[in-house]
Amino acid sequence: MSDIILSGTGVTRTFGALKAVWEVDFEVRKGEILGVIGPNGAGKTTLLSMINGTLALTRGEIRFKDQVISGLRPFRIAELGVSRTFQIVKPFPGMTLLENVAIGALFGKDKIRDAREAQDKTRSILETVNLSGRENVAVENLNISERKRLELARALAMDPELLLLDEVMAGLNTTEIDWIMGLIRRLNEKEGRTILVIEHVMKAIMGISHRIMVLHHGRKIAEGSPDEISRDESVISAYLGERYAKRRGGDA
Amino acid sequence: MLLQAVINGLLFGAVYSTIGIGFSLVWGVMNIINVAHGSFIMIGAYLSFTLYAAYGVDPFLSIPIVMAVLFGVAYVIQKFVLNRVVRGSVFITLTFTFGLQILIANVCLLIWSADYRSIKLPYSSAGIQIGQVVLPAVRLGIFAVALVLTGLFYLFIRRTKTGVAINATALNFEGAKTVGIDVFNIYAITFGVSAALAGAAGALIAPIMSINPFLGGPLVGKAFVIAILGGLGSTIGALVGGMVLGLVETVGTLFIPSSYQELLGFSVLVLVLVFRPQGLLGKRFYE
Amino acid sequence: MKAKWIVLAVLFVLFVAAPFLLTGFWVRLITFTFMFAVLASALNIIAGFTGYAAFGNMVFFGLGAYTTAVLMNKVGLPFPVALAASAGIAVVMSILLGLLLLRLKGHYFALGTLGAAEAMKYIVENMTSVTNGGRGITVPSMRGSPFMHNTIFYFIMFGLLILIIVVVWQLSRNRLGYAFKAIRANEEAAGVLGIDQTRYKITAWALSALFTGITGAVYAYWFSYIDPPTVFDVMWVVKMFVIILIGGAGTVFGPVIGAFILETISELVWSRFINLHLGILGLIIMLVVLFMPRGIISVVTQGKGLRDLLQGRRRPSSPAAGPPSSSNGGQS
Numbered sequence: 001m002s003d004i005i006l007s008g009t010g011v012t013r014t015f016g017a018l019k020a021v022w023e024v025d026f027e028v029r030k031g032e033i034l035g036v037i038g039p040n041g042a043g044k045t046t047l048l049s050m051i052n053g054t055l056a057l058t059r060g061e062i063r064f065k066d067q068v069i070s071g072l073r074p075f076r077i078a079e080l081g082v083s084r085t086f087q088i089v090k091p092f093p094g095m096t097l098l099e100n101v102a103i104g105a106l107f108g109k110d111k112i113r114d115a116r117e118a119q120d121k122t123r124s125i126l127e128t129v130n131l132s133g134r135e136n137v138a139v140e141n142l143n144i145s146e147r148k149r150l151e152l153a154r155a156l157a158m159d160p161e162l163l164l165l166d167e168v169m170a171g172l173n174t175t176e177i178d179w180i181m182g183l184i185r186r187l188n189e190k191e192g193r194t195i196l197v198i199e200h201v202m203k204a205i206m207g208i209s210h211r212i213m214v215l216h217h218g219r220k221i222a223e224g225s226p227d228e229i230s231r232d233e234s235v236i237s238a239y240l241g242e243r244y245a246k247r248r249g250g251d252a
Numbered sequence: 253m254l255l256q257a258v259i260n261g262l263l264f265g266a267v268y269s270t271i272g273i274g275f276s277l278v279w280g281v282m283n284i285i286n287v288a289h290g291s292f293i294m295i296g297a298y299l300s301f302t303l304y305a306a307y308g309v310d311p312f313l314s315i316p317i318v319m320a321v322l323f324g325v326a327y328v329i330q331k332f333v334l335n336r337v338v339r340g341s342v343f344i345t346l347t348f349t350f351g352l353q354i355l356i357a358n359v360c361l362l363i364w365s366a367d368y369r370s371i372k373l374p375y376s377s378a379g380i381q382i383g384q385v386v387l388p389a390v391r392l393g394i395f396a397v398a399l400v401l402t403g404l405f406y407l408f409i410r411r412t413k414t415g416v417a418i419n420a421t422a423l424n425f426e427g428a429k430t431v432g433i434d435v436f437n438i439y440a441i442t443f444g445v446s447a448a449l450a451g452a453a454g455a456l457i458a459p460i461m462s463i464n465p466f467l468g469g470p471l472v473g474k475a476f477v478i479a480i481l482g483g484l485g486s487t488i489g490a491l492v493g494g495m496v497l498g499l500v501e502t503v504g505t506l507f508i509p510s511s512y513q514e515l516l517g518f519s520v521l522v523l524v525l526v527f528r529p530q531g532l533l534g535k536r537f538y539e
Numbered sequence: 540m541k542a543k544w545i546v547l548a549v550l551f552v553l554f555v556a557a558p559f560l561l562t563g564f565w566v567r568l569i570t571f572t573f574m575f576a577v578l579a580s581a582l583n584i585i586a587g588f589t590g591y592a593a594f595g596n597m598v599f600f601g602l603g604a605y606t607t608a609v610l611m612n613k614v615g616l617p618f619p620v621a622l623a624a625s626a627g628i629a630v631v632m633s634i635l636l637g638l639l640l641l642r643l644k645g646h647y648f649a650l651g652t653l654g655a656a657e658a659m660k661y662i663v664e665n666m667t668s669v670t671n672g673g674r675g676i677t678v679p680s681m682r683g684s685p686f687m688h689n690t691i692f693y694f695i696m697f698g699l700l701i702l703i704i705v706v707v708w709q710l711s712r713n714r715l716g717y718a719f720k721a722i723r724a725n726e727e728a729a730g731v732l733g734i735d736q737t738r739y740k741i742t743a744w745a746l747s748a749l750f751t752g753i754t755g756a757v758y759a760y761w762f763s764y765i766d767p768p769t770v771f772d773v774m775w776v777v778k779m780f781v782i783i784l785i786g787g788a789g790t791v792f793g794p795v796i797g798a799f800i801l802e803t804i805s806e807l808v809w810s811r812f813i814n815l816h817l818g819i820l821g822l823i824i825m826l827v828v829l830f831m832p833r834g835i836i837s838v839v840t841q842g843k844g845l846r847d848l849l850q851g852r853r854r855p856s857s858p859a860a861g862p863p864s865s866s867n868g869g870q871s
Contacts (some may be wrong), residue, residue, distance in 0.1 A: 052731060078733035086731075092724035094789075103721050106714050107733035115713050158733060285646055337828055342645045343592045343788070344828055347780045351824025358818030473657075476650060515665070518658040525651045526639060 005030040005194050006051065006162055010060035011070075013046050013218075020046045022218040023060070028162070033188050033195045035209030035226070037202075039238055042215040044198045045087055048164050051196070052084045053077040064162065081109045083155040084164035087198075089147045091139040097146075098122055098135040101153045108158020122157055129153045129183065144171045148180075156187070163187070165197045169204055177201060181208050206230065214238070256385050257502040263391045265498025266398035270453040271471065272478030272490040272497075273405055274446035280485035281422040281442050282338050287349040289475055290468025291356035292322055292447045296454025297463045298360055301369050304458075311371055311459050312393060318455045319448040326447030331440040338439060353468060360465035368462040376459065394456045401452055406487045408445075418442050422485065480524055554697060558690040566689045570761075572802040573696035574754060578775065579782040579794035580703045581750035586780070587788030588710060589743040590723030591641065594776050595652030598636070598659045599629040599748040601770040603755030605663055608676045608765055613669070618681075622756045629752025630745050637741040653773065660771035675766030678759050692761045699757070700795070703750050708791045719743050720789070781824050787834025797834070 006028040013021040021043040028034050036044050049055040051062055053074035062070040069077050083104070092100050098119060105118040105125075112118045126132045129149040134142070142150060148168055155163060165184070169177050181204050187193050199205035205212070206226040214222040214229060216238040222229055229235055275289045296318045303309040303317065329352075330338075337344050379388040409415035421428040421438045429435050457463075478497055482489025558566045578600065586592045603625035610621040640651045664673050681688055710716035718739040721729040730736055759765050778801065779794075786797030801823075808819045 054727070054731065073735075074730040075733050075735045078731060084731060086728070090725050090728040092721055092728065094724055095720065099717070099720075103717055103729075103734075104732050106717055107721075109733070111733070113714060115717065118714075154732065279646075283646070285650065333825070333829065337832070340828075340832065341592070342649050343586065343780065344784075344832055346592070346594065346646070346649060347777060347784065348825055348828040350777045351781075351821040351828065353821070354817045355821030355825065358815060358821060361817070362814060515658055515661040518654045518661070522639070522651055522654045522658065525643060525647055525654070 003030045004028065006062070006064050006196070008047075008051070008060065008062045011047065011050060011057060011062060012059040013043075013050060013055060014058045019218045021050070021215075024215070024218075024220045026213060026220065026223075028194060028196060030194055031188070031192055032210040033184065033197060033208055035205040035212040036196065036198045036215065037200075037205060037212060037229075038215035038221075041217075043218040044215055045166055046218075047215070048084060048166050048196070048198060051077075052082055052164055075107075078107070078158060079109060079111070081159075081161040082164065083108060083158040083160035083162075085148075085151040085155050085166055085168050087166040087170065089151045091142075091147060091150055093140060094138075096136050096138055097126070097131060097142065097150060100139055100150060101125060101157050104154040104157030105159075108160070110159050118157075122153075125153050125156050128156065128186075130179075145173075145176050148172065152180075152183075161194060163193050163195045165195060165199075167198055167200060169199060169201050177204055180204075184208055254503070254506065257506055258499060259385050259387065260391075261499035261502035262495055263387075263395045263498075264502070265495035266395045266402070267453055267456050267494070268474060268478055268497050269491045269494025270398045270401050270449055270456070271475050272482060272494045273402060273487060274449035274453075275472070275475035276479040276482065276484055276486070276490045277409075277418075277449075278443060278446045279479055281418055282439055284334070284338060284345045284349065285342075285476070286443075286446070287346065287472055288353040288356060288468075289446070289450055290470070290472035291353050291360070291465075292326065292450035292468075293454040293457075293471050294360055294463065294465060294468045295325075295356065296322060296451030297458040297461075298364050298369070298454070299451070300455035300458045301364075301371055301463065304371050311373070311455050312397060315397065315452050315455045318451040322451035323444040323448040327440045327444035330443035331436070334443065335436045335439055353472075357465045357468060364465065366464055366466075368464050370462040371459045373459050390459050394460070398453075398456060401449065402487070402491055405445075405449065409487060414438075414441060477521055480521060558693050563685060563689050566693050568802070568806065570689070570693045570696045572798050573693075573700045574758065575778065575782060575802060576795040576798035577696065577699050577703050577750060577754050579779040579786075579798055580700075580707055581747045581754070582776065582779045583783050583788060583790075583794050584707065584710065584719070584750075585743045585747040587783055587790070587793075588716065588719040588723060589740060590726075591740065591744070592645075592649045592780075593652045593744065593747070594649040594773065594780075595654070595656035596747065596751055596779070597771055597773065597775045598652070598656035599633060599751040600755035600758070600775060601656070601659065601663065601767070602632055603629050603752030604759040604765050604770045605670055605676070605755075606752075607756035608678045608759045609669055611678050611760070612676055618760055621760075622753060625752050625756035626749055629748040629755075633745045633748030634741055637744045641737065641740045641744065656771055656773070660767045663771070664767045670767075673767060675764055675769075677764045678762075680763040681760065692757070695757055696754075699750070699754060704791060704795065706746070706750075711791050715739075715742070723789075777824070781827055783834070784827050784832060785834055790834070793834050 004027050008024060008026045011021060011024045011026070012019075024047065036047070038044055046055060050057050050070065053069065053072055053076070057070045060070065061068060064077070064080060064082060067080070069080065069082075092103065102115070102118045102122045105112050105121045106115070112121065123132070123135065126135055129152055131146060131149055131153060134146065139147070139150065148171070152165070152168060169180055172180065184195060184197070185208055188195055197205055197209065206229075209226055212224065212226050212229045213220060214232070214235050221234045221238060222232045224232070271289070271293060274292075275286060278284050278286045278289070299318045299321060300311045300314045303314045304311060309317075334348070337348055373390060376388070376390055378390075379386055380392070381387070409418060417428070417433050417438050418441070420431070421433060421435050425435060428438070461467075474497060478490055478493035480493075481496055482491070482493030554569075557569060561569075582593065582596050585596070606625040606628050607618070607621040610616045610624055611618065616624075636652070636655055640648060640655065643651050663670050666672070670676055681691065683691075710719065718729070718734050721732065721734055722736055722739060726736055755770060758770070782797035782801050783794050784797070785800055786793030786795065804823060805820070809816055812819060
């Protein structure tokens with residue numbers, strides 16, 4: 001009971017007549033990696049945005065460590081220990097890599113007051129994401145892999161208990177993906193962070209998640225271990241169509 | 253008394269609409285607040301004055317000439333100068349148009365001096381009287397012409413190929429480029445049309461107001477109010493906004509001491525900005 | 540690094556010696572330039588650092604000026620008290636206006652502040668019993684010789700300038716400044732990173748208003764006469780923006796350098812081309828925006844700048860030009 005770090009009840013978000021997320025109940029246990037998958041438009045990012053406060057809920061409630069966070073402004077939720085990365089990275093233009101990440105350290109959960117201290121903490125984080133040599137580079141000059149790692153570093157600098165990753169692997173090559181998978185595992189196992197991952201790279205998300213939740217057209221259609229999910233008919237049907245699911249179901 | 257004020261307000265409101273449409277157009281399409289819009293109006297007024305004083309051309313007849321001249325000048329300014337900053341931040345564009353405005357004011361000052369100029373038309377005292385209400389011929393003429401201009405503009409922006417291109421560019425700059433629209437040329441045309449309308453408005457007000465180079469500023473203030481009230485990108489909105497402003501001004505004088513009028517105007521403006529930035533009629537179009 | 544400190548030290552000494560070496564005309568001119576530098580630096584805090592182009596910032600200048608004028612003229616309070624009151628009122632007004640207007644973006648914010656400033660001007664004009672309305676109000680002037688007058692105000696403005704430079708220098712490297720810069724860079728992302736945007740925006744504007752209001756108060760005492768059209772004139776802010784553009788937005792010394800450049804040009808032009816003064820100012824504004832939107836400082840600053848430029852390496856872009864505007868206005 002007490003090891004549920006994040007929970008949502010009846011979480012709903014509509015845009016006019018569009019049901020982006022509909023009546024989703026979910027629970028995330030402390031220390032686990034929960035993967036969220038679903039075809040495009042399933043509502044995954046919308047759900048994430050509601051958790052971190054960027055989007056308001058139309059209905060329902062979200063709790064973090066048993067405190068209601070739905071309705072709080074993003075910065076309040078961030079202060080409580082929730083941080084996220086964006087699918088389309090949003091670095092701060094006009095600043096260096098170091099400055100970008102330092103902001104996370106300054107205003108995240110720990111609220112470090114001294115700028116120098118924040119920069120030191122930032123440097124150790126840059127080491128973790130393998131960006132140490134590039135700290136004084138202007139963010140406009142980073143390549144996609146570096147930018148993704150910047151997003152991650154910035155979120156980490158906030159020292160989150162709950163880390164929300166939104167397609168952090170999109171645009172990366174296989175080596176980079178493997179590397180990030182390892183990093184996520186380390187963050188979870190060594191640093192004890194709870195992680196919620198949205199991903200399209202199947203092998204990655206199946207490989208690192210303890211549990212998986214599947215969304216389709218805004219609703220949760222399945223939940224379970226990666227193994228269970230890969231055999232679930234409704235999931236296969238959502239991705240590949242009913243006929244294939246029926247065929248596959250017969251083989252499994 | 254009230255009826256006369258209402259009529260006066262409506263009659264003059266049409267001119268405000270003409271001013272507002274051009275201003276709103278540039279803002280909506282290019283996201284530029286053209287502080288120099290007022291100076292374009294003044295140029296129109298001065299050109300009309302000069303044509304009348306030197307060649308006896310009736311201000312109404314001078315309108316096509318004034319519009320052509322202003323279109324040309326503005327087109328050139330946009331094409332070769334303003335287009336370079338048009339995609340910049342508000343910092344940049346607003347400061348730039350401020351600079352343009354004082355430059356033009358100075359030029360007008362040099363050419364026409366700071367003395368108040370006015371046009372006294374031979375038929376300025378003619379008019380119709382319906383019951384208690386007087387409808388001066390000049391004002392009726394102004395009203396009619398302003399409405400015609402508004403109507404022509406509406407047709408232009410909705411029915412002509414260029415007008416549609418302007419709309420497209422406003423809604424989606426990149427998309428417009430992709431389908432082959434020469435967007436910077438469109439910008440130049442937009443600015444030209446806006447200035448032409450401003451010039452026409454200037455020619456229209458010349459017979460009824462005394463003009464000097466510094467009237468541009470307050471006029472831009474009114475243009476801004478009209479654009480906000482009516483909503484950006486909406487011709488009908490600018491029309492309504494202009495009328496509303498005209499009404500508020502004339503009817504307002506009856507009830508509120510004039511010193512508080514401006515204050516009321518600005519307070520309403522700030523409130524509209526804060527609580528309903530899309531204006532009374534506009535959509536949150538150009539965001 | 541060393542070179543910069545030496546230059547600053549030399550300049551400091553020169554400026555301190557100036558009133559004793561130059562004529563009154565020049566001393567007043569430099570004082571005026573100091574004033575512009577302070578006003579531009581104050582505007583820089585909310586506009587250059589935080590990204591909110593407050594075109595109505597002179598509302599605080601006017602308020603500061605009038606508070607001091609009224610308190611000294613009608614109530615007979617001494618200048619230091621009036622100054623403190625001006626500062627207080629400016630800050631309070633900035634918080635009130637901020638709560639109302641800082642939710643707006645881009646053009647809407649710029650013009651909202653302009654509207655507020657105009658409204659304030661009319662309010663002041665109409666409170667005739669208190670402010671003497673449109674006729675303007677005089678301030679009991681400081682006693683002493685012209686030399687003393689010039690010199691004292693010279694050093695007051697100089698002191699203000701040094702103070703604000705120190706503050707902005709701190710902002711360029713401390714936590715508060717980071718918040719401002721983050722808000723400017725990407726307000727939404729800033730929120731997600733734990734920055735309370737509302738609180739920090741208001742702080743930025745309050746800081747800006749504080750210095751602007753104090754400067755207004757000093758201006759009233761210095762000139763001994765103010766009227767609403769002068770102290771609430773939008774041209775103050777336009778000039779400040781030009782100064783910021785010339786020097787470089789979001790930098791520490793940019794506004795100072797810009798102020799000196801603009802005033803020098805203004806002086807040269809004013810003395811020779813009075814008729815064209817406005818026109819040339821307008822032209823300068825347009826040229827600066829066209830050709831130097833990042834300011835002189837982005838080329839010269841921090842030593843590395845020029846080297847990077849020559850090697851074709853892109854530096855962090857100076858915030859002056861800003862990203863191609865996606866902030867079309869409206870509420871967040």
